[in-house]
Amino acid sequence: MKKYFEKQRNLLDYALASLWRRKGKNISVFLVFSLVIFLLASFLFLSRSLQVAAQTTLRQTPEITVQRMVAGRQESMPLTYAERIRGIFGVRRVSPRVWGYHYNEVTGANITVMALAGDPELGREPLAEGAFWQQGEQGRAVIGQGVVKDLDLGGRRTFSFFRDDLTLKSFAVAGIFAPETNILTYDLVLLDIADGRDLFGLADDLATDLLVEVVNPLEIATVARKISERLPDTRVVTRPQIQGTYQAVFSWRSGVAAICLLSALSAFIILAWDKASGMSPEERREISILKILGWQTPDVLQVRFWEGFALSLLAFAAGAILAYVHVGYFQAALFRPVMMGWSVLRPGFDLVPIVQGGDLLLIFCLSVLPYLAATVVPAWRCAAVATDAAMGG
Numbered sequence: 497m498k499k500y501f502e503k504q505r506n507l508l509d510y511a512l513a514s515l516w517r518r519k520g521k522n523i524s525v526f527l528v529f530s531l532v533i534f535l536l537a538s539f540l541f542l543s544r545s546l547q548v549a550a551q552t553t554l555r556q557t558p559e560i561t562v563q564r565m566v567a568g569r570q571e572s573m574p575l576t577y578a579e580r581i582r583g584i585f586g587v588r589r590v591s592p593r594v595w596g597y598h599y600n601e602v603t604g605a606n607i608t609v610m611a612l613a614g615d616p617e618l619g620r621e622p623l624a625e626g627a628f629w630q631q632g633e634q635g636r637a638v639i640g641q642g643v644v645k646d647l648d649l650g651g652r653r654t655f656s657f658f659r660d661d662l663t664l665k666s667f668a669v670a671g672i673f674a675p676e677t678n679i680l681t682y683d684l685v686l687l688d689i690a691d692g693r694d695l696f697g698l699a700d701d702l703a704t705d706l707l708v709e710v711v712n713p714l715e716i717a718t719v720a721r722k723i724s725e726r727l728p729d730t731r732v733v734t735r736p737q738i739q740g741t742y743q744a745v746f747s748w749r750s751g752v753a754a755i756c757l758l759s760a761l762s763a764f765i766i767l768a769w770d771k772a773s774g775m776s777p778e779e780r781r782e783i784s785i786l787k788i789l790g791w792q793t794p795d796v797l798q799v800r801f802w803e804g805f806a807l808s809l810l811a812f813a814a815g816a817i818l819a820y821v822h823v824g825y826f827q828a829a830l831f832r833p834v835m836m837g838w839s840v841l842r843p844g845f846d847l848v849p850i851v852q853g854g855d856l857l858l859i860f861c862l863s864v865l866p867y868l869a870a871t872v873v874p875a876w877r878c879a880a881v882a883t884d885a886a887m888g889g
Contacts, residue, residue: 515803526811529867533815534822536859541819542828544850549679551739557680560708560720561733570731572702580726581708586719588711592703594692598657598685605646609657609685611692612707621681626671634691636670642682644672660697667691804871808864816856823849 515522562581564573578590594611614631629636637655647655653669673681693700710719720732822828827847 512802512806514799515807522807526807526814529808529811529863530815530818533812533859533863534818536862537816537819537855538822538828538831540855540859541823541849541851542831542847544852544855545823545828545847548850549847557735557738558707559710559713559716559735560723562706562708562723562727563731563733564705565729565731570705572698573705573730575701575703577727577730578703578706581706581723584719584722584726586711586715586722588709590709591707592689592705593707594689594696594698594704596692596696596704600646603646605642605683607643607646607685608683609687609692609695611687611689611695613689621677622674623671624674626669628686629670629688632688632690634688635667636688637667637691638671638673638686639669640673640681640684641675641678643685646683657695659695665691665695800871801868804868805864808867812860812864816859820849820851823847 562573562577563570564577565571573592575592578592581587581590591613593613596609598607598609599605600607623638624641626638628638649655649669654666655669656664656666659665667685667687673684687695689703692698693702698704708719708723710716716734716736720734723730724732822830824847
């Protein structure tokens, strides 16, 4: 066993020296290989980071949301629906909510306006400054980081929105959401429900939808089914369904991007195979000399394996490290717009790279193994040829 390891160490030393002798060609392959790994790893790290961020942030979403549907479209809901839902066993609280969008003609952004009854349901979200309004307090709003930029508030802490009749309604900024909640609050303006009804011209006995809290979180699906049975003209959405939708959206976008990058990876593998299969006369002559000196075909193959493995492993490590830095320190600047969508007000939250062993293994199998095959197989073909024939080629 000791002799075997000494032999492998010597073969590795020879392989590294051989790589250095052809450093021009190998450096170019290393750079292209690292770039392909970097692209694949960046998308995988970014996708995992967005999925974890969404999963963590969406824990604060309502357990059950009930919306009234008419002709396949959402319509305002009478508050009598809330009384019928409160009669279902397992329901803790039912709160009306009014929400809609304010279009900023200057920037072209849609700002989400949400108005809640009672204490703010999103009061558990941290604030960068200020505080939430007290129950029944009107004319005050808590806004997201993106709204501050879109309205160009600067040091001002008042703003106005147009009602449907083009009259202005003014608000004072009570607080600003913290940046770590941007995935949920970046384009959000949070108001008291009376302000929301006034802004959107909604009657006092109507709401956009109803937020339902249950006593036992394990009974969310059961309570949702009972609501659907009691109110057949409603659409009932649960928190797990919303979380699953976000996961599916991020997975779909990363999948489309991964398909495009796999095409680049395939092109690299084809290029590597072409370059490796077209061994230069010097490489063929080197293999022939080694066989004349007493090397066996397995020894030649092991040297070629160590050459390919060392080069591909270095490229894999460099690409993965660069991808981690790209996502963690540069916030995936190259690919973030693809994953975050088309909205003018894109969430500006900080990304934390999520590295999983399965992702690294997948990238390794898709890149390193094909490259090893592209280097070892041509060497085997050359080593299997008679020495005099190889020297003549």
